[in-house]
Amino acid sequence: MNRFPIWKGNRIGRYDDRLILRSVIFFALIITALSAFVIRLTEGNILLRIFLLFLIVVLYLLDMLYKWKSGNMTDIRNRQAMARMLLENRWFETEPLRQSRTGGRMERIIYFPALYYRRKKRHIYVTVKISMGKYQDKLLTLEEKLETGLNCELVKKDTRDIWVKYEFLTGVEKNRIDIQDVKAKNGELNLMKHISWKYDKLPHMLISGDTGSGKTIFLLIVIKALLESGAVLHICDPKKADLSFLSRIMPDVHYDTESIMECVEAFYEGMETRYDEMQEHPDFRMGANYAKVGLTPHFLIFDEYVAFMDTLAKKEWEEVMKLIRIIIMKGRQAGYFIILACQRPDAKYLGDGVRDQFGFRVALGSMSASGYTMMFGSIDKQFKEKDIAGRGYVNTGNGVVTEFYAPYVDPGYDFFTELSRIYEKRQQEGEACDRMYENGSETAGEE
Structure with missing residues (x-):
């Protein structure tokens, strides 16, 4: 036996x-x-x-x-x-x-x-x-x-x-890592020494947390790591708060209603176009995902999702929900992932089993019993409260809800300066690659 x-x-x-x-x-x-x-x-x-x-x-x-x-x-x-x-x-x-x-x-x-x-x-x-x-x-x-x-x-x-x-x-807090140690590579984003988001296998992230829970800082940590990895980011901030300032350093940052709805629609259309590109790629095989054919992942990062939906007319939010649902169901293989953040994951805007399709769910700060149930379902667990910024609970997709500590960020850390530096570096590397490609084309033409 x-x-x-x-x-x-x-x-x-x-x-x-x-x-x-x-x-x-x-x-x-x-x-x-x-x-x-x-x-x-x-x-x-x-x-x-x-x-x-x-x-x-x-x-x-x-x-x-x-x-x-x-x-x-x-x-x-x-x-x-x-x-x-x-x-x-x-x-x-x-x-x-x-x-x-x-x-x-x-x-x-x-x-x-x-x-x-x-x-x-x-x-x-x-x-x-x-x-x-x-x-x-x-x-x-x-x-x-x-x-x-x-x-x-x-x-x-x-x-x-x-x-x-x-x-x-034991001593879960000892597994907390620094922001500089957070890296996204090979379809995986490490967030603690023993916890990572394997977005290639368990796509899409759902984040909840009240004001002061560290939700925005956690989103910025994720944005920084994904930006460093070369991923394409599409950011929506309907409250025109911290994330909207990123529009000063990078494109595809949206904060007004019409622009956000256009962003979601464009993200969906990009996913459908990606499937056509993959099937035409010479290295594509049945069951292969975007990484197997050398394509770059795309992330739709949507802060205050529920608050935004509450501002829309019924016809509009039904259309947005329809697109979100399709992206969640189809996005993994094409490399199109969604990160939704809200204060409470209202079933009205995450119904029909959509909430259960998020492979990584994290609740930051203190929540009521009904709030934890909305995030993780009915489970036998005694949730403890600790007054620590960035602390909460997470389900990484293995059916286990465990204590979580967001990566540590020094109080003097300047996200705007650091993200500007990373984006400028990406732009310079992209321009260098374009010049190499042009020089190679000219040499081939002369021969």
Whole structure:
């Protein structure tokens, strides 16, 4: 029978609810035994006895310090907490034995769930055996209890044969990266050390967050990385706020209603034209995407999408929704991707399953329970609130909602200057390529 190809870890036993006490007693017995042996061995030498007893105490303290630094003490505490979870919820099977002298009924545990614990650095792995017993449903949805009890975040859940494996991460904020480390290449945009948006496989991004949540800064971070990668950007900012200032340094930035509607329509037409170009390309094969034939990705970045739709007449917003829906359904293979940002993902403008088609969904700042449900659907998760700019929750397309920290940006960082520099560099590189192409054409003509 195939199992996970790695060691599952320590099995949680029925007596592990007192694991800390057992560990203390075990070490106390070892110290007592060693002390008794030293006393007997050094009956005639008091100084040697004192030295050896002192050495034992020092070694014991060093061992305790090592266990605390390496996380072994945390492992013991976590294993004890998991054992108590199983026992207090009575997720085991028993059989009666006999009545006790006090009139109580005695029972014996005949089945205890196969639950394993393992830790590697800041990653905690919990593996559960699927037994088809009466507590199976509880054991297959442990993420909420373990996240709260072990102070960690679920980052992956995998089922293989008769095993379900949970992977948690402690200290998620330590995986936050700097804006300079955010890069888009090979169809992937890294946003944390363990989180990236793989837009070639899971296209389109949906961002939500109230004022002050860091939503605009996050959009600028994404714009900077995509601009550096050579992608073509189409930016819409109906509130004529921060993103609209980019019109001073780059084309295709729109902020009035008519211009935004024209931008969406042009983006849709560009996608349809791209499919014709791909099919005529000599390297095109069935199933190949835009990158296989050397084409550049396009991104429609739409801030305050819901607020913009609220300003339109019904006929107009229905037309915009129709185009957005088609782009979302067809854009991946052609390399046409949408990034929508709003304060709340209103189902009115993201209905008919469109919201579920966004491969990367991130909610920044604090949201109500209904807000999280609108973003991620109904899930068993305890959302925590922390007053940290750029913090929130994300679903990267793997069905797991986990804590997220947007890349760190220094308070003095000047986006306008940096984006101007990147765009000018792109223009210079494009002009240089054009000159090389012209020179090559002239040389071929002379020959």
